[in-house]
Amino acid sequence: MHLDRHVSFTFVGWSLLATSSVAAEFFQPLRPPRSFQVMVHRGMSRQAPENTRPALTRAIDDGFEWVEVDVRLTKGGQHVLFHDAKVDGKSDGHGAVKDLTLEQLQQLDAGGWFAPRCAGQKVLSLKECLELAKDKINLYLDCKDVRPAQLVDEILAAGMANQVLVFADLDTLSQVRQKSGGKVAIMPKWRPQFGLEDWIAKWRPEAVEVDAEAVTPQVCRAFHAAHVKVQAKVLGRDDRPEVWDRVLAAGADLLQTDLPEEVVAHRCWQVPFGLHRPVQISCHRGANRYAPENTLPAFKKAVRLGVDYVEFDVRPSKDGQFFILHDSRLNRTTNARGPITSLTADRIRHLDAGAWFGLPFRGTRVPTLDETLDVLVGHANLYVDAKDIPPETLARILTERKVLTHSVVYQSPSYLRRLKTLAPKARGLCPLDRADQIDSLAESVHPYGFDVAWRILSKPLIDHCHARHIKVFSDALGFHETIEHYRRAMDWGIDVIQTNYPLRVMRAVELRAAGEH
Numbered sequence: 001m002h003l004d005r006h007v008s009f010t011f012v013g014w015s016l017l018a019t020s021s022v023a024a025e026f027f028q029p030l031r032p033p034r035s036f037q038v039m040v041h042r043g044m045s046r047q048a049p050e051n052t053r054p055a056l057t058r059a060i061d062d063g064f065e066w067v068e069v070d071v072r073l074t075k076g077g078q079h080v081l082f083h084d085a086k087v088d089g090k091s092d093g094h095g096a097v098k099d100l101t102l103e104q105l106q107q108l109d110a111g112g113w114f115a116p117r118c119a120g121q122k123v124l125s126l127k128e129c130l131e132l133a134k135d136k137i138n139l140y141l142d143c144k145d146v147r148p149a150q151l152v153d154e155i156l157a158a159g160m161a162n163q164v165l166v167f168a169d170l171d172t173l174s175q176v177r178q179k180s181g182g183k184v185a186i187m188p189k190w191r192p193q194f195g196l197e198d199w200i201a202k203w204r205p206e207a208v209e210v211d212a213e214a215v216t217p218q219v220c221r222a223f224h225a226a227h228v229k230v231q232a233k234v235l236g237r238d239d240r241p242e243v244w245d246r247v248l249a250a251g252a253d254l255l256q257t258d259l260p261e262e263v264v265a266h267r268c269w270q271v272p273f274g275l276h277r278p279v280q281i282s283c284h285r286g287a288n289r290y291a292p293e294n295t296l297p298a299f300k301k302a303v304r305l306g307v308d309y310v311e312f313d314v315r316p317s318k319d320g321q322f323f324i325l326h327d328s329r330l331n332r333t334t335n336a337r338g339p340i341t342s343l344t345a346d347r348i349r350h351l352d353a354g355a356w357f358g359l360p361f362r363g364t365r366v367p368t369l370d371e372t373l374d375v376l377v378g379h380a381n382l383y384v385d386a387k388d389i390p391p392e393t394l395a396r397i398l399t400e401r402k403v404l405t406h407s408v409v410y411q412s413p414s415y416l417r418r419l420k421t422l423a424p425k426a427r428g429l430c431p432l433d434r435a436d437q438i439d440s441l442a443e444s445v446h447p448y449g450f451d452v453a454w455r456i457l458s459k460p461l462i463d464h465c466h467a468r469h470i471k472v473f474s475d476a477l478g479f480h481e482t483i484e485h486y487r488r489a490m491d492w493g494i495d496v497i498q499t500n501y502p503l504r505v506m507r508a509v510e511l512r513a514a515g516e517h
Helices: 053-061 126-133 148-157 170-180 197-203 217-225 241-250 260-268 296-304 369-376 391-400 413-422 435-445 459-467 483-492 502-513
Strands: 037-041 066-073 079-081 138-143 164-167 207-211 229-233 254-257 280-283 309-316 322-324 381-385 407-410 428-432 449-452 471-475 496-499
Touching: 037 260, 053 066, 053 126, 066 126, 079 126, 079 148, 126 138, 126 148, 148 164, 148 170, 164 170, 197 217, 217 229, 217 241, 241 254, 241 260, 254 260, 260 296, 260 502, 280 502, 296 309, 296 369, 309 369, 309 496, 322 369, 391 407, 391 413, 413 428, 413 435, 428 435, 435 459, 449 459, 459 471, 459 483, 483 502, 496 502
Parallel strands: 037 066, 037 254, 066 138, 138 164, 207 229, 229 254, 280 309, 280 496, 309 381, 381 407, 407 428, 428 449, 449 471, 471 496
Antiparallel strands: 066 079, 309 322
Protein backbone atom coordinates (compact mmCIF):
# COMPACT_ATOMS: atom_id res chain seq x y z
CA MET A 1 0.00 0.00 0.00
CA HIS A 2 1.59 3.25 -1.10
CA LEU A 3 -1.06 5.88 -0.43
CA ASP A 4 -0.56 8.79 1.95
CA ARG A 5 -2.51 7.28 4.81
CA HIS A 6 -2.27 8.56 8.36
CA VAL A 7 -3.94 6.86 11.27
CA SER A 8 -4.25 9.68 13.78
CA PHE A 9 -5.13 12.57 11.50
CA THR A 10 -8.49 14.08 12.44
CA PHE A 11 -10.93 15.06 9.70
CA VAL A 12 -11.99 18.61 10.55
CA GLY A 13 -15.74 18.69 10.96
CA TRP A 14 -16.37 15.17 12.26
CA SER A 15 -17.23 16.45 15.74
CA LEU A 16 -20.22 14.67 17.20
CA LEU A 17 -23.44 15.87 18.72
CA ALA A 18 -22.96 17.17 22.24
CA THR A 19 -25.65 14.84 23.57
CA SER A 20 -24.00 11.81 21.96
CA SER A 21 -21.54 9.79 24.00
CA VAL A 22 -19.37 8.84 21.03
CA ALA A 23 -15.88 9.77 22.18
CA ALA A 24 -13.67 8.98 19.18
CA GLU A 25 -13.32 10.96 15.99
CA PHE A 26 -13.69 8.99 12.79
CA PHE A 27 -10.51 7.65 11.27
CA GLN A 28 -9.21 9.73 8.37
CA PRO A 29 -7.51 7.56 5.75
CA LEU A 30 -6.09 10.45 3.72
CA ARG A 31 -3.94 13.31 4.89
CA PRO A 32 -4.87 16.00 4.12
CA PRO A 33 -8.51 15.04 3.64
CA ARG A 34 -10.59 15.79 0.59
CA SER A 35 -13.48 18.22 0.99
CA PHE A 36 -15.82 15.23 0.67
CA GLN A 37 -15.51 11.49 1.21
CA VAL A 38 -16.27 8.55 -1.06
CA MET A 39 -18.16 5.48 0.10
CA VAL A 40 -17.75 2.48 -2.19
CA HIS A 41 -20.87 0.36 -2.56
CA ARG A 42 -20.13 -3.32 -1.69
CA GLY A 43 -16.47 -2.68 -2.43
CA MET A 44 -15.17 -2.37 -5.98
CA SER A 45 -17.96 -4.61 -7.19
CA ARG A 46 -17.39 -4.09 -10.94
CA GLN A 47 -13.79 -5.22 -10.63
CA ALA A 48 -14.11 -7.97 -8.01
CA PRO A 49 -16.87 -10.05 -6.40
CA GLU A 50 -18.89 -7.82 -4.08
CA ASN A 51 -18.22 -7.95 -0.32
CA THR A 52 -15.05 -10.05 -0.77
CA ARG A 53 -11.46 -9.40 0.20
CA PRO A 54 -10.34 -8.20 -3.27
CA ALA A 55 -13.34 -5.86 -3.51
CA LEU A 56 -12.25 -4.24 -0.25
CA THR A 57 -8.50 -4.19 -0.93
CA ARG A 58 -9.08 -2.55 -4.30
CA ALA A 59 -10.99 0.24 -2.54
CA ILE A 60 -8.11 0.63 -0.10
CA ASP A 61 -5.51 0.69 -2.86
CA ASP A 62 -7.37 3.44 -4.72
CA GLY A 63 -7.48 5.67 -1.66
CA PHE A 64 -11.18 5.78 -0.87
CA GLU A 65 -12.35 6.66 2.62
CA TRP A 66 -15.29 4.32 3.15
CA VAL A 67 -16.61 1.00 1.93
CA GLU A 68 -20.18 -0.23 2.33
CA VAL A 69 -20.59 -3.93 3.15
CA ASP A 70 -23.60 -6.10 4.00
CA VAL A 71 -23.76 -8.14 7.21
CA ARG A 72 -25.81 -11.29 7.85
CA LEU A 73 -26.03 -14.03 10.45
CA THR A 74 -25.03 -17.61 9.78
CA LYS A 75 -26.49 -20.73 11.29
CA GLY A 76 -24.80 -20.71 14.66
CA GLY A 77 -24.92 -16.93 14.93
CA GLN A 78 -21.75 -15.69 13.26
CA HIS A 79 -21.69 -12.43 11.32
CA VAL A 80 -20.52 -12.63 7.70
CA LEU A 81 -20.41 -10.35 4.66
CA PHE A 82 -23.08 -11.25 2.12
CA HIS A 83 -25.68 -9.08 0.42
CA ASP A 84 -28.28 -11.59 -0.76
CA ALA A 85 -30.35 -13.72 1.61
CA LYS A 86 -29.28 -16.80 -0.36
CA VAL A 87 -25.84 -17.82 -1.57
CA ASP A 88 -27.21 -19.02 -4.91
CA GLY A 89 -25.74 -17.14 -7.84
CA LYS A 90 -22.93 -15.48 -5.90
CA SER A 91 -21.16 -18.64 -4.87
CA ASP A 92 -21.08 -22.25 -5.96
CA GLY A 93 -23.45 -23.16 -3.15
CA HIS A 94 -27.18 -23.20 -2.49
CA GLY A 95 -29.43 -22.17 0.33
CA ALA A 96 -29.95 -19.31 2.75
CA VAL A 97 -27.02 -17.73 4.55
CA LYS A 98 -28.87 -18.20 7.84
CA ASP A 99 -29.11 -21.96 7.22
CA LEU A 100 -25.38 -22.47 6.68
CA THR A 101 -22.64 -22.46 9.29
CA LEU A 102 -19.60 -20.22 9.01
CA GLU A 103 -17.51 -23.29 8.19
CA GLN A 104 -19.89 -24.31 5.42
CA LEU A 105 -19.98 -20.79 4.00
CA GLN A 106 -16.21 -20.49 3.96
CA GLN A 107 -15.90 -23.75 2.04
CA LEU A 108 -17.82 -22.16 -0.84
CA ASP A 109 -16.20 -20.47 -3.82
CA ALA A 110 -17.48 -16.91 -3.56
CA GLY A 111 -15.48 -15.60 -6.50
CA GLY A 112 -15.72 -17.99 -9.43
CA TRP A 113 -19.21 -16.73 -10.33
CA PHE A 114 -17.68 -13.33 -11.05
CA ALA A 115 -14.62 -14.37 -13.06
CA PRO A 116 -12.20 -17.29 -13.33
CA ARG A 117 -9.42 -15.07 -11.98
CA CYS A 118 -11.44 -14.63 -8.75
CA ALA A 119 -12.08 -18.34 -8.19
CA GLY A 120 -11.41 -19.47 -4.65
CA GLN A 121 -12.39 -16.27 -2.88
CA LYS A 122 -14.08 -17.00 0.44
CA VAL A 123 -17.03 -15.46 2.25
CA LEU A 124 -15.55 -13.01 4.75
CA SER A 125 -16.54 -13.10 8.39
CA LEU A 126 -17.16 -9.72 9.97
CA LYS A 127 -14.12 -10.32 12.17
CA GLU A 128 -11.96 -10.78 9.07
CA CYS A 129 -13.47 -7.68 7.50
CA LEU A 130 -12.71 -5.58 10.57
CA GLU A 131 -9.12 -6.84 10.63
CA LEU A 132 -8.69 -6.07 6.94
CA ALA A 133 -10.06 -2.53 7.26
CA LYS A 134 -8.33 -1.50 10.48
CA ASP A 135 -6.23 1.64 9.99
CA LYS A 136 -6.92 1.50 6.25
CA ILE A 137 -10.55 2.29 5.41
CA ASN A 138 -13.81 3.03 7.23
CA LEU A 139 -16.79 0.68 7.14
CA TYR A 140 -20.49 1.26 6.59
CA LEU A 141 -22.09 -1.90 7.96
CA ASP A 142 -25.44 -2.44 6.25
CA CYS A 143 -27.05 -4.74 8.79
CA LYS A 144 -29.35 -7.09 6.90
CA ASP A 145 -29.62 -9.61 9.73
CA VAL A 146 -27.58 -9.08 12.90
CA ARG A 147 -27.47 -9.53 16.65
CA PRO A 148 -26.94 -5.95 17.84
CA ALA A 149 -25.18 -6.74 21.12
CA GLN A 150 -22.85 -9.22 19.44
CA LEU A 151 -22.18 -6.76 16.62
CA VAL A 152 -21.12 -4.11 19.12
CA ASP A 153 -18.86 -6.56 20.94
CA GLU A 154 -17.11 -7.48 17.69
CA ILE A 155 -16.60 -3.84 16.68
CA LEU A 156 -15.22 -2.83 20.07
CA ALA A 157 -13.04 -5.92 20.41
CA ALA A 158 -11.46 -5.07 17.06
CA GLY A 159 -10.74 -1.52 18.19
CA MET A 160 -12.82 -0.24 15.28
CA ALA A 161 -15.31 2.08 16.99
CA ASN A 162 -13.83 5.09 15.18
CA GLN A 163 -13.98 3.35 11.79
CA VAL A 164 -17.54 2.11 11.66
CA LEU A 165 -21.01 3.44 10.90
CA VAL A 166 -23.86 1.03 11.58
CA PHE A 167 -26.84 1.27 9.22
CA ALA A 168 -30.01 -0.61 10.15
CA ASP A 169 -33.63 -0.17 11.15
CA LEU A 170 -34.24 2.20 14.05
CA ASP A 171 -34.90 -0.55 16.58
CA THR A 172 -31.56 -2.22 15.80
CA LEU A 173 -29.78 1.13 15.94
CA SER A 174 -31.30 1.87 19.34
CA GLN A 175 -29.93 -1.44 20.64
CA VAL A 176 -26.50 -0.70 19.13
CA ARG A 177 -26.40 2.69 20.84
CA GLN A 178 -27.55 1.29 24.17
CA LYS A 179 -25.17 -1.68 24.13
CA SER A 180 -22.17 0.42 23.09
CA GLY A 181 -22.94 3.29 25.42
CA GLY A 182 -22.80 5.52 22.36
CA LYS A 183 -19.31 4.38 21.39
CA VAL A 184 -20.44 2.89 18.08
CA ALA A 185 -21.81 5.43 15.61
CA ILE A 186 -25.21 4.93 14.01
CA MET A 187 -26.52 6.03 10.62
CA PRO A 188 -30.26 5.72 10.01
CA LYS A 189 -32.08 6.41 6.78
CA TRP A 190 -33.70 9.85 6.64
CA ARG A 191 -36.61 10.74 4.38
CA PRO A 192 -38.29 14.14 3.98
CA GLN A 193 -41.57 12.91 5.50
CA PHE A 194 -39.75 12.33 8.81
CA GLY A 195 -39.23 16.05 9.38
CA LEU A 196 -35.95 17.49 10.66
CA GLU A 197 -35.54 19.11 14.07
CA ASP A 198 -37.75 16.76 16.09
CA TRP A 199 -36.40 13.68 14.30
CA ILE A 200 -32.79 14.74 14.85
CA ALA A 201 -33.44 15.50 18.54
CA LYS A 202 -35.02 12.08 19.02
CA TRP A 203 -32.43 9.90 17.30
CA ARG A 204 -29.21 11.95 17.63
CA PRO A 205 -27.36 10.05 14.89
CA GLU A 206 -23.74 10.63 13.95
CA ALA A 207 -24.64 10.44 10.26
CA VAL A 208 -27.69 9.96 8.07
CA GLU A 209 -28.23 8.35 4.70
CA VAL A 210 -30.30 10.49 2.35
CA ASP A 211 -31.35 9.57 -1.19
CA ALA A 212 -29.82 11.94 -3.72
CA GLU A 213 -33.13 13.47 -4.76
CA ALA A 214 -33.80 14.55 -1.15
CA VAL A 215 -30.41 16.20 -0.57
CA THR A 216 -30.90 19.96 -0.46
CA PRO A 217 -28.98 22.85 1.14
CA GLN A 218 -31.74 23.22 3.73
CA VAL A 219 -31.53 19.55 4.72
CA CYS A 220 -27.73 19.61 4.95
CA ARG A 221 -27.74 22.82 7.01
CA ALA A 222 -30.19 21.31 9.48
CA PHE A 223 -28.09 18.18 9.98
CA HIS A 224 -24.81 20.07 10.11
CA ALA A 225 -26.22 22.39 12.77
CA ALA A 226 -26.68 19.27 14.88
CA HIS A 227 -23.20 17.97 13.94
CA VAL A 228 -24.68 15.16 11.85
CA LYS A 229 -22.92 14.14 8.64
CA VAL A 230 -24.94 13.64 5.46
CA GLN A 231 -24.28 10.60 3.29
CA ALA A 232 -25.85 11.05 -0.14
CA LYS A 233 -26.86 7.79 -1.80
CA VAL A 234 -26.15 8.32 -5.49
CA LEU A 235 -26.62 4.81 -6.84
CA GLY A 236 -28.36 3.74 -10.05
CA ARG A 237 -29.67 6.57 -12.21
CA ASP A 238 -28.26 9.13 -9.76
CA ASP A 239 -24.68 7.91 -10.20
CA ARG A 240 -23.61 10.63 -12.63
CA PRO A 241 -21.58 13.86 -12.55
CA GLU A 242 -24.46 16.34 -12.49
CA VAL A 243 -25.95 14.61 -9.42
CA TRP A 244 -22.55 14.35 -7.67
CA ASP A 245 -22.01 18.07 -8.20
CA ARG A 246 -25.50 18.98 -7.03
CA VAL A 247 -25.43 17.03 -3.75
CA LEU A 248 -21.91 18.17 -2.92
CA ALA A 249 -22.88 21.78 -3.61
CA ALA A 250 -25.85 21.24 -1.29
CA GLY A 251 -23.46 20.19 1.47
CA ALA A 252 -23.30 16.37 1.41
CA ASP A 253 -20.26 15.01 3.21
CA LEU A 254 -20.11 11.49 1.76
CA LEU A 255 -21.18 9.96 -1.53
CA GLN A 256 -22.19 6.29 -1.71
CA THR A 257 -21.44 5.24 -5.28
CA ASP A 258 -20.74 2.38 -7.65
CA LEU A 259 -18.40 4.67 -9.63
CA PRO A 260 -15.95 5.91 -6.98
CA GLU A 261 -13.08 6.28 -9.44
CA GLU A 262 -15.15 8.55 -11.65
CA VAL A 263 -16.33 10.66 -8.72
CA VAL A 264 -12.76 11.32 -7.60
CA ALA A 265 -11.49 12.02 -11.11
CA HIS A 266 -14.42 14.30 -11.91
CA ARG A 267 -13.82 16.40 -8.81
CA CYS A 268 -10.03 16.33 -9.14
CA TRP A 269 -10.02 18.01 -12.54
CA GLN A 270 -12.25 20.84 -11.43
CA VAL A 271 -10.80 24.14 -10.22
CA PRO A 272 -8.15 24.57 -8.93
CA PHE A 273 -6.56 21.42 -10.36
CA GLY A 274 -8.21 21.73 -13.74
CA LEU A 275 -6.45 24.99 -14.53
CA HIS A 276 -2.97 23.47 -14.67
CA ARG A 277 -1.79 19.90 -14.67
CA PRO A 278 1.81 19.51 -13.54
CA VAL A 279 1.93 16.22 -15.43
CA GLN A 280 -0.12 14.47 -18.09
CA ILE A 281 -1.50 11.00 -17.40
CA SER A 282 -1.59 8.05 -19.77
CA CYS A 283 -3.83 5.08 -18.99
CA HIS A 284 -1.96 1.86 -19.78
CA ARG A 285 -4.05 -0.36 -22.11
CA GLY A 286 -6.96 1.90 -21.28
CA ALA A 287 -8.23 2.14 -17.72
CA ASN A 288 -7.31 -1.50 -17.24
CA ARG A 289 -7.86 -1.42 -13.48
CA TYR A 290 -11.57 -0.80 -13.97
CA ALA A 291 -12.36 -2.67 -17.20
CA PRO A 292 -10.70 -5.39 -19.29
CA GLU A 293 -7.52 -4.08 -20.87
CA ASN A 294 -7.50 -2.91 -24.48
CA THR A 295 -11.30 -2.97 -24.81
CA LEU A 296 -13.81 -0.24 -25.56
CA PRO A 297 -15.06 -0.18 -21.93
CA ALA A 298 -11.48 0.42 -20.77
CA PHE A 299 -11.05 3.23 -23.30
CA LYS A 300 -14.39 4.83 -22.44
CA LYS A 301 -13.54 4.63 -18.74
CA ALA A 302 -10.20 6.35 -19.37
CA VAL A 303 -12.03 9.15 -21.18
CA ARG A 304 -14.44 9.55 -18.27
CA LEU A 305 -11.46 9.70 -15.90
CA GLY A 306 -10.23 12.70 -17.86
CA VAL A 307 -6.75 11.38 -18.64
CA ASP A 308 -4.59 12.94 -21.34
CA TYR A 309 -3.41 9.82 -23.22
CA VAL A 310 -4.82 6.35 -23.71
CA GLU A 311 -2.29 3.67 -24.60
CA PHE A 312 -3.25 0.64 -26.70
CA ASP A 313 -1.54 -2.14 -28.67
CA VAL A 314 -2.17 -2.90 -32.35
CA ARG A 315 -1.93 -6.35 -33.96
CA PRO A 316 -3.21 -7.89 -37.22
CA SER A 317 -5.61 -10.73 -37.88
CA LYS A 318 -4.83 -13.56 -40.28
CA ASP A 319 -6.46 -11.60 -43.10
CA GLY A 320 -4.69 -8.33 -42.32
CA GLN A 321 -7.26 -6.36 -40.35
CA PHE A 322 -6.07 -4.57 -37.23
CA PHE A 323 -7.25 -5.25 -33.70
CA ILE A 324 -6.29 -4.07 -30.22
CA LEU A 325 -4.51 -6.75 -28.19
CA HIS A 326 -1.38 -6.64 -26.08
CA ASP A 327 -0.20 -10.25 -26.25
CA SER A 328 0.62 -11.94 -29.53
CA ARG A 329 -1.56 -14.85 -28.37
CA LEU A 330 -5.24 -14.74 -27.48
CA ASN A 331 -5.02 -17.04 -24.46
CA ARG A 332 -4.82 -14.58 -21.56
CA THR A 333 -7.58 -12.08 -22.36
CA THR A 334 -10.05 -13.91 -24.63
CA ASN A 335 -11.87 -17.23 -24.81
CA ALA A 336 -9.66 -18.42 -27.68
CA ARG A 337 -6.18 -19.86 -27.84
CA GLY A 338 -3.27 -19.39 -30.16
CA PRO A 339 -1.78 -16.43 -32.06
CA ILE A 340 -4.12 -13.66 -33.12
CA THR A 341 -2.61 -14.01 -36.60
CA SER A 342 -4.09 -17.51 -36.83
CA LEU A 343 -7.68 -16.23 -36.85
CA THR A 344 -9.57 -14.20 -39.41
CA ALA A 345 -11.15 -10.87 -38.50
CA ASP A 346 -14.62 -12.41 -38.58
CA ARG A 347 -13.61 -15.05 -36.03
CA ILE A 348 -11.91 -12.49 -33.77
CA ARG A 349 -15.01 -10.30 -33.77
CA HIS A 350 -16.96 -13.10 -32.07
CA LEU A 351 -14.50 -13.69 -29.23
CA ASP A 352 -15.24 -12.72 -25.63
CA ALA A 353 -12.55 -10.35 -24.33
CA GLY A 354 -14.30 -9.40 -21.09
CA ALA A 355 -15.44 -12.52 -19.23
CA TRP A 356 -11.92 -13.20 -17.95
CA PHE A 357 -12.03 -9.85 -16.13
CA GLY A 358 -15.48 -9.98 -14.61
CA LEU A 359 -19.18 -10.70 -15.04
CA PRO A 360 -20.15 -7.07 -15.82
CA PHE A 361 -17.98 -7.25 -18.95
CA ARG A 362 -19.02 -10.63 -20.27
CA GLY A 363 -19.49 -10.43 -24.04
CA THR A 364 -17.07 -7.53 -24.54
CA ARG A 365 -15.32 -7.89 -27.90
CA VAL A 366 -11.75 -7.42 -29.08
CA PRO A 367 -11.99 -3.96 -30.65
CA THR A 368 -10.73 -3.06 -34.08
CA LEU A 369 -8.35 -0.15 -34.53
CA ASP A 370 -11.13 1.81 -36.24
CA GLU A 371 -13.55 1.22 -33.35
CA THR A 372 -10.89 2.35 -30.90
CA LEU A 373 -10.25 5.55 -32.81
CA ASP A 374 -13.99 6.22 -32.97
CA VAL A 375 -14.09 6.19 -29.16
CA LEU A 376 -10.90 8.13 -28.46
CA VAL A 377 -10.43 10.72 -31.19
CA GLY A 378 -11.51 14.10 -29.90
CA HIS A 379 -11.54 12.92 -26.29
CA ALA A 380 -7.98 11.86 -25.50
CA ASN A 381 -4.58 11.76 -27.15
CA LEU A 382 -3.61 8.42 -28.67
CA TYR A 383 -0.62 6.48 -27.39
CA VAL A 384 -0.20 3.87 -30.11
CA ASP A 385 2.01 0.91 -29.26
CA ALA A 386 2.57 -0.27 -32.83
CA LYS A 387 3.18 -3.89 -31.88
CA ASP A 388 2.59 -5.30 -35.36
CA ILE A 389 1.35 -2.82 -37.94
CA PRO A 390 3.43 -1.57 -40.90
CA PRO A 391 4.47 2.09 -40.62
CA GLU A 392 2.94 2.68 -44.07
CA THR A 393 -0.48 1.51 -42.85
CA LEU A 394 -0.30 3.41 -39.58
CA ALA A 395 0.82 6.61 -41.29
CA ARG A 396 -2.11 6.39 -43.68
CA ILE A 397 -4.66 5.76 -40.90
CA LEU A 398 -3.41 8.56 -38.63
CA THR A 399 -3.27 10.95 -41.56
CA GLU A 400 -6.80 10.10 -42.72
CA ARG A 401 -8.10 10.51 -39.17
CA LYS A 402 -6.25 13.84 -38.84
CA VAL A 403 -4.70 12.79 -35.53
CA LEU A 404 -0.98 12.90 -36.31
CA THR A 405 -0.51 15.78 -33.89
CA HIS A 406 -2.78 14.20 -31.26
CA SER A 407 -0.94 10.88 -31.15
CA VAL A 408 2.36 9.39 -30.14
CA VAL A 409 3.62 6.19 -31.71
CA TYR A 410 5.83 3.88 -29.70
CA GLN A 411 8.17 1.60 -31.60
CA SER A 412 11.84 0.99 -32.40
CA PRO A 413 14.10 3.77 -33.75
CA SER A 414 14.13 2.22 -37.24
CA TYR A 415 10.31 2.03 -37.32
CA LEU A 416 9.98 5.64 -36.17
CA ARG A 417 12.44 6.88 -38.79
CA ARG A 418 10.38 5.21 -41.50
CA LEU A 419 7.14 6.59 -40.03
CA LYS A 420 8.58 10.13 -39.98
CA THR A 421 9.54 9.81 -43.64
CA LEU A 422 5.99 8.75 -44.53
CA ALA A 423 4.26 11.29 -42.28
CA PRO A 424 6.55 14.16 -41.23
CA LYS A 425 4.09 15.38 -38.60
CA ALA A 426 3.97 11.99 -36.87
CA ARG A 427 5.10 12.12 -33.25
CA GLY A 428 7.43 9.25 -32.47
CA LEU A 429 7.97 7.94 -28.95
CA CYS A 430 11.36 6.31 -28.80
CA PRO A 431 12.45 3.92 -26.03
CA LEU A 432 15.37 5.18 -23.91
CA ASP A 433 17.23 2.75 -21.68
CA ARG A 434 20.43 4.73 -21.12
CA ALA A 435 21.06 8.44 -20.63
CA ASP A 436 24.02 8.36 -22.99
CA GLN A 437 21.67 7.51 -25.88
CA ILE A 438 19.83 10.85 -25.78
CA ASP A 439 21.92 12.82 -28.26
CA SER A 440 22.44 10.06 -30.80
CA LEU A 441 18.74 9.13 -30.84
CA ALA A 442 17.72 12.78 -30.97
CA GLU A 443 19.85 13.23 -34.11
CA SER A 444 18.87 10.00 -35.86
CA VAL A 445 15.17 9.68 -34.93
CA HIS A 446 14.02 13.23 -34.13
CA PRO A 447 11.42 11.88 -31.69
CA TYR A 448 8.60 13.84 -30.16
CA GLY A 449 9.34 12.08 -26.88
CA PHE A 450 11.41 9.44 -25.14
CA ASP A 451 9.81 6.57 -23.26
CA VAL A 452 12.36 6.62 -20.47
CA ALA A 453 12.95 3.62 -18.22
CA TRP A 454 11.84 4.80 -14.78
CA ARG A 455 15.00 3.48 -13.14
CA ILE A 456 17.13 6.06 -14.99
CA LEU A 457 14.84 9.07 -14.50
CA SER A 458 16.51 12.11 -12.97
CA LYS A 459 16.24 15.87 -13.17
CA PRO A 460 19.45 16.19 -15.24
CA LEU A 461 18.15 13.57 -17.70
CA ILE A 462 14.79 15.32 -18.05
CA ASP A 463 16.48 18.71 -18.41
CA HIS A 464 18.74 17.27 -21.11
CA CYS A 465 15.74 15.93 -23.04
CA HIS A 466 13.90 19.24 -22.72
CA ALA A 467 16.96 21.12 -23.96
CA ARG A 468 16.65 18.99 -27.10
CA HIS A 469 12.90 19.85 -27.23
CA ILE A 470 11.99 16.23 -26.50
CA LYS A 471 9.18 15.27 -24.09
CA VAL A 472 9.77 12.72 -21.35
CA PHE A 473 7.28 9.87 -20.90
CA SER A 474 7.78 7.04 -18.42
CA ASP A 475 5.88 3.97 -17.23
CA ALA A 476 5.31 4.00 -13.47
CA LEU A 477 4.31 0.35 -13.56
CA GLY A 478 4.94 -2.08 -10.73
CA PHE A 479 7.27 -0.89 -7.98
CA HIS A 480 7.09 2.77 -9.00
CA GLU A 481 3.30 3.11 -8.72
CA THR A 482 3.57 5.25 -5.59
CA ILE A 483 2.69 8.83 -4.79
CA GLU A 484 6.27 9.42 -3.66
CA HIS A 485 7.66 8.33 -7.02
CA TYR A 486 5.08 10.32 -8.99
CA ARG A 487 5.77 13.50 -7.05
CA ARG A 488 9.52 13.17 -7.37
CA ALA A 489 9.17 12.76 -11.13
CA MET A 490 6.82 15.76 -11.26
CA ASP A 491 9.35 17.84 -9.32
CA TRP A 492 11.95 16.88 -11.92
CA GLY A 493 9.65 18.00 -14.75
CA ILE A 494 8.41 14.75 -16.29
CA ASP A 495 5.81 15.36 -19.01
CA VAL A 496 3.71 12.16 -19.03
CA ILE A 497 3.30 9.37 -16.48
CA GLN A 498 1.87 6.12 -17.80
CA THR A 499 0.08 4.18 -15.09
CA ASN A 500 -2.23 1.38 -14.10
CA TYR A 501 -3.34 3.48 -11.09
CA PRO A 502 -4.61 6.81 -12.46
CA LEU A 503 -6.29 7.78 -9.17
CA ARG A 504 -2.96 7.58 -7.36
CA VAL A 505 -1.42 9.98 -9.86
CA MET A 506 -4.41 12.29 -9.40
CA ARG A 507 -3.88 12.19 -5.64
CA ALA A 508 -0.27 13.22 -6.20
CA VAL A 509 -1.52 16.10 -8.37
CA GLU A 510 -3.96 17.13 -5.62
CA LEU A 511 -1.22 17.14 -3.01
CA ARG A 512 1.12 19.11 -5.21
CA ALA A 513 -1.60 21.68 -5.96
CA ALA A 514 -2.31 21.98 -2.23
CA GLY A 515 1.39 22.50 -1.50
CA GLU A 516 1.57 19.41 0.72
CA HIS A 517 4.88 17.68 1.37
